[in-house]
Amino acid sequence: MIYADNAATTQMSEVAFNTMTNLMKEIWGNPSSLYTKGQESREVLEKAREEIAGVIGADAREILFTSGGSESDNQALLTAARIGARKGKMHIVSDAFEHHAILHTLNRLKEEGFEVTLLDVHENGIIDPAQVEDAIREDTCLVTIMYANNEIGTIQPIKEIGEVCKKKNVLFHTDAVQAIGHIDIDVERDNIDMLSASGHKFNGPKGVGFLYARKGINLSNLIEGGAQEKGKRAGTENVPAIAAMAAALREKKDTLEKNATYVSKMRDKLIEGLSSIPHSALNGDAKNRLPGNVNFCFEGIEGESLLLLLDDRGILASSGSACTSGSLDPSHVLLAIGRVHDVAHGSLRLTIDETVSEEEIDYIVKNVSEVVEYLRGFSPVWRDLVNGKREFVL
Numbered sequence: 001m002i003y004a005d006n007a008a009t010t011q012m013s014e015v016a017f018n019t020m021t022n023l024m025k026e027i028w029g030n031p032s033s034l035y036t037k038g039q040e041s042r043e044v045l046e047k048a049r050e051e052i053a054g055v056i057g058a059d060a061r062e063i064l065f066t067s068g069g070s071e072s073d074n075q076a077l078l079t080a081a082r083i084g085a086r087k088g089k090m091h092i093v094s095d096a097f098e099h100h101a102i103l104h105t106l107n108r109l110k111e112e113g114f115e116v117t118l119l120d121v122h123e124n125g126i127i128d129p130a131q132v133e134d135a136i137r138e139d140t141c142l143v144t145i146m147y148a149n150n151e152i153g154t155i156q157p158i159k160e161i162g163e164v165c166k167k168k169n170v171l172f173h174t175d176a177v178q179a180i181g182h183i184d185i186d187v188e189r190d191n192i193d194m195l196s197a198s199g200h201k202f203n204g205p206k207g208v209g210f211l212y213a214r215k216g217i218n219l220s221n222l223i224e225g226g227a228q229e230k231g232k233r234a235g236t237e238n239v240p241a242i243a244a245m246a247a248a249l250r251e252k253k254d255t256l257e258k259n260a261t262y263v264s265k266m267r268d269k270l271i272e273g274l275s276s277i278p279h280s281a282l283n284g285d286a287k288n289r290l291p292g293n294v295n296f297c298f299e300g301i302e303g304e305s306l307l308l309l310l311d312d313r314g315i316l317a318s319s320g321s322a323c324t325s326g327s328l329d330p331s332h333v334l335l336a337i338g339r340v341h342d343v344a345h346g347s348l349r350l351t352i353d354e355t356v357s358e359e360e361i362d363y364i365v366k367n368v369s370e371v372v373e374y375l376r377g378f379s380p381v382w383r384d385l386v387n388g389k390r391e392f393v394l
């Protein structure tokens with residue numbers, strides 16, 4: 001089996017797994033308890049907080065533990081909205097290809113009276129800092145732009161966007177769930193005020209994540225109750241998962257350069273191989289993308305059929321679209337970069353990691369090529385394209 005869906009989730013690393021299981025067995029006290037058994041949990045918790053802060057250039061007091069990327073995104077946006085509303089600032093700037101944890105939260109804020117500007121994304125999957133600057137108004141309370149896109153992997157000019165926000169005195173949040181652990185991030189260098197992360201996207205456990213919020217930002221609670229996390233997120237902390245997340249992130253940081261170099265090389269080999277399929281196109285900029293992300297459109301086929309046939313051949317991939325619940329809507333990300341509906345339906349996302357071998361890349365190229373040709377063989381759309389009844393787009 002070749003697992004090529006690391007953008008959906010990753011397998012826990014050895015160190016994360018061992019940390020988690022050992023702690024579950026040994027360090028089970030409640031970190032809020034004052035006796036020694038509780039305080040040893042508290043110590044593990046605070047060490048994890050320091051470890052994570054260190055990786056992104058933050059202070060430990062600026063790290064809030066959450067249940068994952070979605071919760072971090074929700075809390076960041078609601079916090080900025082409440083701060084804005086108190087000053088009569090009810091305008092938010094974001095973009096059209098954010099994760100649904102951002103887009104759906106923005107919809108909720110719109111219902112509450114906020115105005116949202118969603119920036120267009122360039123064909124190459126990149127947002128220009130000048131677009132952000134133009135969109136910021138007197139009443140803008142937040143700019144939220146993802147660090148790297150989860151479908152097409154394009155990396156945004158975050159440092160420059162952060163600079164614009166700093167200059168304009170507007171809070172800047174970034175959903176860094178896909179980026180952290182895979183590319184180098186420093187919240188000071190990148191001018192980031194708030195950042196969302198999720199453990200299971202960098203070989204940590206699921207159901208745990210964190211939100212970085214710059215000192216001075218008064219976080220709004222999503223969950224009320226006890227005084228955990230400085231009163232900003234109630235509920236007894238999942239200490240083993242938090243410590244495992246910290247261990248996973250530390251390892252990712254230590255091996256980042258080596259992995260990024262190798263994985264980018266494999267990515268480029270995969271892109272080169274798939275490019276030889278006729279009427280296909282890479283989605284998103286070829287170079288300015290996450291080391292492990294490859295996303296293609298193939299004209300005349302259905303992404304879902306392609307996935308099922310690849311699964312039969314031991315390749316686990318994704319269409320990169322959100323149509324998990326049987327909805328036939330094409331990916332909002334591919335539409336945002338200007339792919340037409342028909343083409344967006346025939347998409348394939350392969351997200352590889354450092355465990356992939358060159359032989360496996362060859363195997364993927366060979367099998368995707370065969371399956372695309374096979375599916376085109378009985379596709380009415382493909383027949384129309386070949387007969388000239390429809391025009392090729394790619």
Ligand SMILES: *Cc1c(COP(=O)(O)O)cnc(C)c1O
Pocket residue numbers: 007067068069070071073099101146149150175176177178198199200201207209
């Ligand atoms: C996976 C993902 C999320 C959601 O994270 P969870 O921990 O699964 O809630 C949010 N944003 C992006 C970009 C993601 O890839």
